[in-house]
Amino acid sequence: MELAAGRVMVQERHTFRHIDPILLAAAIGLAVIGLFAIYSATHQSLAAVHLDPGRFVKRQLTFLALGAVVLMLALSFDYRLMKVYAGMIYVSSLVLLVLVRTPLGTSVKGAQRWFELFGFQLAPSEIAKLALIAMLAAFLSELRGDLTLRDVFRTAGLAAIPAFLVFLQPDLGSSIVFVAILVGMLVVAGARARYLGLLALTAAVLIVAGFQVGLVREYQIERLQAFLDPTSVSQDALHNREQAEIAIGSGGLTGVGFLKGSQTNLDFVPEQHTDFVFTVVGEEFGFAGALVLLGLYGVLLWRAFRVALLSRDPFGTYLAAGIASMFALQMFVNVGMNVGIMPITGIPLPFVSYGGSSLLLNLASVGLLLNVHMRRFA
């Protein structure tokens, strides 16, 4: 990292020309779809209690504006600096994850997940995702030669700590994202398939043990059961699944039209502006709309992988690969639970779901991708 200040200045002058407009456009496209879907999901219920029907959309717009600033910040410095500070960032994020469990954090619906800050909720688990990606990228890029089993487990250990901490909140969804980041980055690092198998086995044993000692909450078991055996669980969990499927299915090929979804308007789908926002797209814009949405994710991930391939150093590659893994898994699990092929885990749909912390984290991630991309010649 012996960056002579003078050299950096000269290069920085040209880097902004190398920004990736397609990547940026895909992210913005997703966020715009999100604004429409959030409005559709919330305007009636808000109006019913005499509140501004645009309340949630306006808040999301505020987050977007804030996110634009965060994005600019994330591409303003040379991403390689992150490698230097990765350890510090990682440890800080762990400290935040511990602090949120103290009275400093806010409890909502039985889960201690947020810091209340200036009227906004800040979820440290979101920060921890990016921190973990930076940490693993720094760690893996320093390894020389083929990945040994020991390396694999050391890497896994780094991911296991935040995964366990958010699991305690309890936030199973975020834990799964940490695991996905780990697996994606290990694949790119060239971990052998049998090492990954061994890792999976170890994880399975630990999780079963977790069940035994009661670390897993009742509702998490219930949701998993609802997925595995729809007849065995509470009416509530079953209802969520059913209603989401009805909403999406009734959208048909072209959808029932914006603001016209009866499932959406009658509030049949719970958490519709957050975890189940995809049902709005499915019902009101149909199969065509859903494909457009998935297509935008396709473009986003294609450009992210391209950044991984173009990066001038392994750290950049790992960074991009980690971010791509995070986006891909969140998209897959979220849409999967909306269409009834994945358990309900409370993972938001990146860029689309209502929620400030996740939107800021996703835009910061896009900023980092652009950062790696535009400094590929440096």
Next chain:
Amino acid sequence: MGLRVKVLAALVLVMFATLTTRLWFLQVLASEQYKAEAKDNAVRLIEVPAQRGVIKDANGTFLVQNRGSVVLTINRQELGDQTERVLLDLSELLDISADELGARLDDERYYVFSPIPVATDIPKRVAYYIEEHPKSFPGVDVQPVPVRRYPLGSVASHVLGYLGQISQDQLKDPGFAEYSPGDVIGVSGIEGVYERYLAGTRGLVKYRVNSIGENLGLIGRQRPVAGDDVWLTIDAGTQELAEESLKAGIQHARTLVESDSGYLKANAGAAIVLDPQTGAIEAMASYPTFDPSLFTRGFSQKEFDRRFGAGHSYPLLNRAIQGQYPPGSTYKPFVASSALQRDIVTTGGSYGCPPYWTAPYEESDPDAVQYVFNNWTTANLGYMNLATALARSCDTVFYPMGYRYWDLFYVNGDEQSHGVVSHEPLQHDLGSFGFGSQTRVDLPFEQDGRVPDAGWKQAIHDQYPESFPEGQWFPGDFILMTIGQGDTLVTPLQLATAYGALENDGKECVPHVLNRVVAPDDTVVREYQENCRKRVRVDERYVRYVRDALTGTLTGSGTAAAAFAGFPFGDVWVAGKTGTAEVPPKQDYSWFAAMTAAGGQEHVVVVLVEQGGHGATTAAPIARHIIEGLYGLDFSAFTDVEGTD
């Protein structure tokens, strides 16, 4: 490394393929089935009202309970295009016009999808019929709903208050965020003040119904949490005693003729019994009263006005805290306390009680106006000490005191220091007894009363020059204040609280009706913390002097001696003061304030009767009746008492 990135990309591609396949199935292949399901999808929310807490008296006697009433609700959304037919059918069953039903349905306070109550206490027969024919009555529901029941009828109705639908203003208030349109909420009295405790948390049953209203299964359920019970300091027996005494006394008063205004109207009144040691209100009666069970159903504005309007002397008004009246001579003990404190009079002094008193004027000025103030009697009562002046309520002993407040502290309208910090010492001392500000009793809509001063007089004149033509402070304002007239106003509760302080050597307690709040599991959620302190700014020995002087009111030549003739003073210590407040053009308002003690039991009793004539005529016998009841004495009959102040 490039290859491995591509492996990861391939994995992601598999994800997309999986999702697209599933979407193809849901939205293309199976879409028709889901469309049909969406169409049949209707949710029905049934709110399960929480059992509202009950209200009990100090001994646990039920003052307010709950009972079930069958309520018919209609869900507009489910009614659809059958509205007209359903309303016509219901109109026949319920014997309510379809127009009226339609009007009740057309209520913007409700969500489109929430059921609206349109009829209460409907007959069982009708309820069964509707339940047996769900297809004829889509969206119509009958269910038992708890409503308030008052085992003692109208007893303590002003204190208890009543329930009503939440108002638009309240719905906009973030403090009422958990309430929805149509919710029933405590509107006045204890029901209003302790709504938070009484209300509990409503439950919710949510189930899916198809387009013909068939239940397709429970979606969710949230059990209601019962409200807490409120125990009052009110004693049901004392309350009934006070109400009955007040009513009997008022009815007796209406048989009396006083002076030239004919029969006494005695249209309204109030009576309070409180414990001066704690501020606990044992009874608070306001006449006329109302039947709170009427509020378990709705009113039209017209019916409301007819029942509770001027024609019935506004029975919803709790006159004990909302009525403001000139205190008349019941004010004199407090004026005397202040005058002693300010060295305007002394306990050893002797004061003349002529039939009238002329305010000092400039004798050399031939144009000077002479202001003459009359005593309540035309007899010259001679010289007397302050105690006798109180007992006989001699106005002409008090008028000069008022002038002295002017003379000492207000020369030519300017204040003179005399080493006194406050320039309005009389108002200051009266304020320390609690006059002119709310007692902070835990009941809503309490009035402030009024202790006028120069600043107030100027301000009110500037604001309402027609009603208050004079803005300047004159000696006459002080002079009238000494006999509780002029612009002075008190609420009966303020007076009771002040007499409590008099009995309690100057220690005054915030009056209250809450005793404790008890959760459904019998744990005490809140216990009322007594709030008593030395507020009165008059030396204790003067307070005691005035208090003891007031025993003279009831005996010998005291103003209430006739009203208390034959009372066993050896068994029960009583001191008191009559008051006759002039409220022209109305007949005089009758006051009596009493302090009692026996067997370690102390009570303050204050009685007011609007247009009840002299204090000794109407209020004093009522107070006597209440005191007899309180101490288990034989009741004496209401007899005609000669009109003394």
